[in-house]
Amino acid sequence: MNKPSTKDSKSTTKSLLVQGYEVVIGFETHAQLSTASKIFSRASTAFGAEANTQACAVDMALPGTLPVMNVGAVERAIEFGLSVGAHIAPRSIFARKNYFYPDLPKGYQISQFEIPVVQGGSVEFYLGDEKKSVRLVRAHLEEDAGKSLHEDFINQTGIDLNRAGTPLLEIVTEPDMRSSAEAVAYAKELHKIVTWIGICDGNMQEGSFRCDANVSVRKPGEPLGTRREIKNLNSFKFMQQAIDFEVRWQIEQIEDGLAIQQATVLFNPDTGETRAMRTKEDAADYRYFPDPDLPPLVVAPEWVERVRAAMVELPRVMAARFAADYGLSDYDATALTQSQATSSYFEAAAKASGQAKLAGNWIMGELSRRLNADDLSIDQSPVSAERLGQLITRIADNTISNNAARQVFEVLWSDADAEVDAVIEAKGLKQMNDTGALEAIVDSVIAANAKNVAEFKAGNDKALNALVGQIMKASAGKANPGQVNTLLRARLG
Ligand code: ADP
Numbered sequence: 405m406n407k408p409s410t411k412d413s414k415s416t417t418k419s420l421l422v423q424g425y426e427v428v429i430g431f432e433t434h435a436q437l438s439t440a441s442k443i444f445s446r447a448s449t450a451f452g453a454e455a456n457t458q459a460c461a462v463d464m465a466l467p468g469t470l471p472v473m474n475v476g477a478v479e480r481a482i483e484f485g486l487s488v489g490a491h492i493a494p495r496s497i498f499a500r501k502n503y504f505y506p507d508l509p510k511g512y513q514i515s516q517f518e519i520p521v522v523q524g525g526s527v528e529f530y531l532g533d534e535k536k537s538v539r540l541v542r543a544h545l546e547e548d549a550g551k552s553l554h555e556d557f558i559n560q561t562g563i564d565l566n567r568a569g570t571p572l573l574e575i576v577t578e579p580d581m582r583s584s585a586e587a588v589a590y591a592k593e594l595h596k597i598v599t600w601i602g603i604c605d606g607n608m609q610e611g612s613f614r615c616d617a618n619v620s621v622r623k624p625g626e627p628l629g630t631r632r633e634i635k636n637l638n639s640f641k642f643m644q645q646a647i648d649f650e651v652r653w654q655i656e657q658i659e660d661g662l663a664i665q666q667a668t669v670l671f672n673p674d675t676g677e678t679r680a681m682r683t684k685e686d687a688a689d690y691r692y693f694p695d696p697d698l699p700p701l702v703v704a705p706e707w708v709e710r711v712r713a714a715m716v717e718l719p720r721v722m723a724a725r726f727a728a729d730y731g732l733s734d735y736d737a738t739a740l741t742q743s744q745a746t747s748s749y750f751e752a753a754a755k756a757s758g759q760a761k762l763a764g765n766w767i768m769g770e771l772s773r774r775l776n777a778d779d780l781s782i783d784q785s786p787v788s789a790e791r792l793g794q795l796i797t798r799i800a801d802n803t804i805s806n807n808a809a810r811q812v813f814e815v816l817w818s819d820a821d822a823e824v825d826a827v828i829e830a831k832g833l834k835q836m837n838d839t840g841a842l843e844a845i846v847d848s849v850i851a852a853n854a855k856n857v858a859e860f861k862a863g864n865d866k867a868l869n870a871l872v873g874q875i876m877k878a879s880a881g882k883a884n885p886g887q888v889n890t891l892l893r894a895r896l897g
C-alpha cells in the first residue's frame with residue numbers, strides 16, 4: 405500500500421515549538437462527491453429525505469445485488485487529481501474493508517486500499533505571507549455508510565440507509581503540518597479546491613466535507629510520536645480548538661511520564677475537549693481484500709485528457725494569469741483567487757476601470773473590510789464590481805483622492821442606487837484641477853512656512869510633508885497630493 409513516508413519534509417520550515425515540542429499533523433478528509441446518484445447504485449444522493457426513502461436494494465445489501473461503478477464519481481476523482489498535480493492510476497482496485505456495525509448492512513465498505521485512483525500531488529497555500537506545501541499521499545474512492553438514529557423518545561436506535569453508498573473521495577496527506585493554524589489553512593485550501601472545481605458542495609454542516617486530524621508531538625529531531633486521530637471535524641473553528649486541546653493534552657501526558665496510546669478521539673464542542681472513543685484499529689483488523697464484484701478501474705489516458713479539457717481554470721493557474729496579465733504580486737493574485745466569486749468580481753472591476761492593481765487593492769482592502777464587518781460574502785456585496793470600477797476610474801483620472809473615494813464608497817455601500825459621479829458632485833469631493841488656484845495656495849504656504857522651507861532645502865525631505873499637509877488643509881482636502889508634491893518640488897528647486 406501507498407504508505408506515507410516517514411522522512412521529514414520540513415527541513416526548509418522553521419518549527420513552531422509548543423513548550424519545547426514540535427506538533428505533527430496529517431489529515432484524512434472525506435469529500436462527498438456531488439453526483440446525483442450513488443457510487444454503486446442508482447439511488448439518489450439528495451440530502452434531507454425521509455429515512456430509508458433513498459436506499460435501493462444495492463444500498464440495503466440484499467442478496468444477489470451487485471455494485472455498478474458510477475462513472476461520474478470516477479471523473480470527479482480524476483478532476484481532483486489533476487487539480488493537485490497528482491498521478492492518475494491507469495488501473496486501480498476496489499477492496500472490501502470489513503467491519504461490523506449496524507449501519508453497514510453488507511458487513512464491509514467498498515473502498516480502495518493498495519492501489520488508489522489518485523496518487524501523490526500536493527496542496528499549496530499561504531499561511532500569513534509564508535507559502536506552504538502539504539504533500540498528498542493519495543485520494544481514493546469509497547462508499548459512505550448509513551447512519552444510526554438514536555430515537556431517545558422510544559429508547560431505540562433506528563438505521564437510516566439514505567447515506568449508504570454515497571460517493572466519497574478520501575484525501576490523505578503526509579504528516580507535513582506543524583501547527584493547528586497550518587492545518588486549518590490546509591483544510592480551507594482543500595475545501596476551496598473541491599468546491600472551485602465543483603466536485604463537492606463543501607457543506608460542512610451537512611457532512612459533505614469532514615476532516616480527521618491525526619496529531620502527535622515530539623521533541624525536535626526525534627522520530628514521529630504516537631498519533632491520536634480526531635474524527636469528523638466539521639467546522640474550521642472546532643478544528644483549531646480540537647487540535648490545540650489535543651496538543652496540550654499530549655504534552656501534559658508526556659511531561660507526566662505517561663505514554664500516548666494510539667487512539668481515535670472525538671472533539672466535544674461543548675467542553676472544548678477531545679476524548680478517546682476507541683483504541684485505533686490496524687489495517688490488518690479490517691481484513692482488506694480485492695472486491696470480486698468489481699473489475700479493476702481502468703482509466704485510459706484519453707479519458708484523463710477529456711476530463712482535463714472540460715475542467716474550469718484552476719485557482720493556481722488563474723493566479724498565475726492574474727500575476728502575469730495584471731502585474732500583481734504572487735500574494736495578491738492568490739488572495740484574489742480565494743473563491744470563484746472573488747476572482748470574477750476582481751476581473752469585472754478591473755475591466756470596468758482599466759485599473760487592475762487599484763481594483764485589487766480596493767477589493768482586498770476597503771471592500772473586504774466592509775464585507776467582514778457586515779458578515780457578507782463578496783457575491784452579496786451591495787457595491788457591484790461595475791460600481792467599484794467607476795469609483796476607481798475617478799481615482800485614476802484624478803477627479804477624487806483616495807480619501808474622498810472612501811467617503812463615496814460609504815455612500816455606495818448603503819445606497820444601491822447612488823451614482824459615483826452624482827455622489828462626488830453632491831459631497832463636493834472633486835479635487836482641485838485649477839492649476840492656477842493651486843499654485844496660489846502653494847505660494848502662500850511657502851511664504852508662511854519659512855522654517856520648513858529652510859529645513860527642506862537643507863536636505864530634510866520630511867519637511868516637505870509638513871508643507872504638503874498645510875496645502876491640503878488650505879485647499880480643504882481638494883488638492884491632489886501628487887500634484888502638490890510636484891509643484892512644491894518645482895518651486896523649491
Ligand atoms: P491508517 O492506515 O491507520 O489510517 P496512515 O498511515 O494511512 O494510517 O496515516 C493516516 C494519517 O495519519 C495520514 O494523514 C498521515 O499523514 C497521518 N500520520 C501518520 N503518522 C503520524 C504521526 N506520527 N503524527 C501525525 N500524523 C500522522
Ligand code: MG
Binds near residue numbers: 432576
Ligand atoms: Mg487511513
